[in-house]
Amino acid sequence: MTPPPVLSVRNLVVAIPSRAGISRPVNGISYDIAPGEILGVVGESGAGKSMAGNAIIGLLDRPAHIASGEVWLNGNRIDNLPPDDLRRIRGRQIGMVFQDPLTSLNPLLQIGDQLTETIREHLPMSAAQARDRAVAALEEVGIPAAAERLNSYPHEFSGGMRQRVVIALALCAEPSLVIADEPTTALDVSVQAQIIALLRRLCRDRGTAVMLVTHDMGVIAEAADRVAVMYAGRLAELGPVRSVIHAPRHPYADGLMGAMPSLSIGQRRLRQIPGAMPRPSRIPPGCAFNPRCPRAADKCRVDPPPTLADDPQGRAACWFPMEHPA
Amino acid sequence: MLAFLIRRLFQSVVVLLVVGAVSFGMFRFIGDPVNNMLGQERTQADIADLRERLGLDRSVFVQYAVFLRNAAQGDFGVSYRQGRPVADIIAERAPATLELAAVSGVMALVFGIGLGVITAIKRDSLVSSTIMTLSLVGVSLPTFLIGILLIYVLSVQLEWLPSFGRGETVRVGGWTTGFLTQSGLVALILPAITLGLYQMTLIMRIVRSEMLEVLRQDYIRFARARGLRERSINFRHALKNTLVPVITVTGLQMGSIIAFSIITETVFQWPGMGLLFINAVQFVDIPVMAAYLMLISVLFVSINLVVDLLYFAIDPRLSIERVKA
Numbered sequence: 311m312t313p314p315p316v317l318s319v320r321n322l323v324v325a326i327p328s329r330a331g332i333s334r335p336v337n338g339i340s341y342d343i344a345p346g347e348i349l350g351v352v353g354e355s356g357a358g359k360s361m362a363g364n365a366i367i368g369l370l371d372r373p374a375h376i377a378s379g380e381v382w383l384n385g386n387r388i389d390n391l392p393p394d395d396l397r398r399i400r401g402r403q404i405g406m407v408f409q410d411p412l413t414s415l416n417p418l419l420q421i422g423d424q425l426t427e428t429i430r431e432h433l434p435m436s437a438a439q440a441r442d443r444a445v446a447a448l449e450e451v452g453i454p455a456a457a458e459r460l461n462s463y464p465h466e467f468s469g470g471m472r473q474r475v476v477i478a479l480a481l482c483a484e485p486s487l488v489i490a491d492e493p494t495t496a497l498d499v500s501v502q503a504q505i506i507a508l509l510r511r512l513c514r515d516r517g518t519a520v521m522l523v524t525h526d527m528g529v530i531a532e533a534a535d536r537v538a539v540m541y542a543g544r545l546a547e548l549g550p551v552r553s554v555i556h557a558p559r560h561p562y563a564d565g566l567m568g569a570m571p572s573l574s575i576g577q578r579r580l581r582q583i584p585g586a587m588p589r590p591s592r593i594p595p596g597c598a599f600n601p602r603c604p605r606a607a608d609k610c611r612v613d614p615p616p617t618l619a620d621d622p623q624g625r626a627a628c629w630f631p632m633e634h635p636a
Numbered sequence: 637m638l639a640f641l642i643r644r645l646f647q648s649v650v651v652l653l654v655v656g657a658v659s660f661g662m663f664r665f666i667g668d669p670v671n672n673m674l675g676q677e678r679t680q681a682d683i684a685d686l687r688e689r690l691g692l693d694r695s696v697f698v699q700y701a702v703f704l705r706n707a708a709q710g711d712f713g714v715s716y717r718q719g720r721p722v723a724d725i726i727a728e729r730a731p732a733t734l735e736l737a738a739v740s741g742v743m744a745l746v747f748g749i750g751l752g753v754i755t756a757i758k759r760d761s762l763v764s765s766t767i768m769t770l771s772l773v774g775v776s777l778p779t780f781l782i783g784i785l786l787i788y789v790l791s792v793q794l795e796w797l798p799s800f801g802r803g804e805t806v807r808v809g810g811w812t813t814g815f816l817t818q819s820g821l822v823a824l825i826l827p828a829i830t831l832g833l834y835q836m837t838l839i840m841r842i843v844r845s846e847m848l849e850v851l852r853q854d855y856i857r858f859a860r861a862r863g864l865r866e867r868s869i870n871f872r873h874a875l876k877n878t879l880v881p882v883i884t885v886t887g888l889q890m891g892s893i894i895a896f897s898i899i900t901e902t903v904f905q906w907p908g909m910g911l912l913f914i915n916a917v918q919f920v921d922i923p924v925m926a927a928y929l930m931l932i933s934v935l936f937v938s939i940n941l942v943v944d945l946l947y948f949a950i951d952p953r954l955s956i957e958r959v960k961a
Contacts, residue, residue, distance in 0.1 A: 369860055401863030408861075413854035417953060418876050427872075428862045463952045479862060 315342035316519035318382040325377035333590035337543035343519040350534030358543040368396040402432040405480035409492040411472035415464035422460030432483040447478040470501035542598035549625040557634035559626035648937040655933040659926035712927035733908030740832030752843025774837030783830040783903035800905040831900040846878035887943035
């Protein structure tokens with residue numbers, strides 16, 4: 311029996327009203343993340359990946375807002391909570407890791423202060439207890455001489471070390487879900503692998519669910535259990551990471567995989583998907599991908615794509631999914 | 637850090653020497669005080685005698701050296717008009733100006749930062765757009781007009797507050813204070829508002845724009861994502877990051893409050909150094925003017941030094957970069 315999911319997103323729509331009309335950067339996405347599972351969310355810039363993460367944790371910048379749909383966390387609905395209840399969930403039940411560790415930490419506060427403040431906000435602890443916990447949190451993310459580093463300022467750490475501190479901050483109150491928004495994009499390639507391995511180890515150990523937002527398929531292939539491919543605010547494909555990478559069913563996912571370089575010898579030319587993703591205000595009728603899709607038929611230009619559930623394999627939102635011989 | 641301090645002190649001395657040269661230059665180029673001091677009934681011997689007594693018969697460089705030596709000891713000579721040592725006159729007047737400046741400075745700082753933070757946090761609310769509009773008035777209306785308006789409304793029409801003077805003062809040691817009597821405190825209100833209003837609106841607008849900038853930063857987003865309280869985010873995480881530019885401007889403004897209290901003191905007949913300076917200008921009382929000039933430049937130089945030291949206290953990154961450089 312599978313355990314109940316940590317996070318359930320149901321038909322989530324994020325809308326941004328403007329003078330030109332309402333645009334929907336996230337337009338009806340649904341997925342679950344189980345305890346200890348890492349769900350990779352990929353897509354081009356502007357596909358709505360980060361917006362979905364911000365919507366779940368309740369940090370949308372006005373005028374963006376959740377227009378419809380539901381977000382459930384550990385069996386409780388959280389998208390309609392009053393702001394102060396949502397604040398208590400942030401950091402305590404949902405941790406978030408941002409892209410750039412150089413700008414995520416307050417430059418004027420010692421990291422020990424930033425940690426203990428977060429810990430004491432969520433857990434009933436004395437200053438001394440919180441300090442011990444902060445040391446433990448830093449040790450867990452592999453900061454050497456953690457007790458002494460509490461009094462260091464962010465600028466005294468390297469980029470990779472700072473991202474470790476950021477992860478320690480995100481995890482210090484032991485949330486059940488972590489949203490990592492491009493956690494390795496700003497880092498050195500050699501450090502990227504360490505950070506991904508760290509994130510994966512910590513979450514496996516604690517059974518924390520992870521939503522890993524990235525545009526780097528390499529990171530997904532390395533870390534994720536399942537992958538959600540987003541295009542223009544919708545899920546194009548959602549499935550186990552191996553299947554999606556080796557046998558994508560949605561033509562867009564197929565295009566993404568074709569654009570991924572590999573290190574094998576005798577490399578073919580990388581394919582590229584012609585055209586660019588439409589802006590949220592200019593989504594074509596029918597399937598949003600149809601102008602760029604090699605398999606598009608008349609139906610795709612008129613009818614919105616089917617839901618994932620309509621696909622016999624339950625993976626792709628496409629009228630003509632690709633078949634791969636077993 | 638120490639090297640930096642020494643370098644700054646050296647620069648300060650250079651600034652003071654230059655200002656000293658300008659002050660001294662006034663003696664040479666602005667009229668002949670001897671005529672003013674002796675009046676119509678004078679003999680050639682009186683003139684020669686006075687010139688010698690004032691040291692005006694010696695060479696320019698000797699005079700400058702003497703001027704600097706005396707100035708360094710706080711001796712600015714004798715007022716042409718009052719015939720008393722300038723240092724005594726200024727010491728007499730300083731408390732009035734310093735008390736007024738302190739009250740309006742604190743007022744400008746407290747309200748400026750408070751309102752700046754509020755208008756930044758509640759960016760689109762009616763309250764903050766009202767405050768912002770009113771602040772335009774504070775920035776654009778000249779000080780003397782604000783003073784006169786306040787006097788007209790609160791003193792003449794409503795008769796709530798006195799329109800001029802310091803009220804009763806109490807002597808504590810060598811310092812006369814208006815803080816200890818009711819009439820002294822009441823008399824402070826209008827001049828302090830007049831003097832501090834511009835600085836307050838300026839500080840407020842700077843705090844606001846800095847806050848808006850800082851609130852967009854990733855570390856504020858991350859603080860929100862960790863579920864910290866808004867109050868802590870705004871006042872602990874954000875405000876501190878706005879302070880470096882705010883302190884720069886505030887420091888200079890504190891200097892201006894004292895230096896340019898001239899107008900406010902004139903409007904309210906406040907018996908401080910500003911009024912003293914204006915009267916000195918009218919009577920070409922050059923030793924008083926020179927002393928005032930020197931005093932103000934010492935003030936600005938020391939405020940700048942304090943501001944530089946405050947940077948180090950606020951931003952830990954500076955000390956590191958200095959060491960590396």
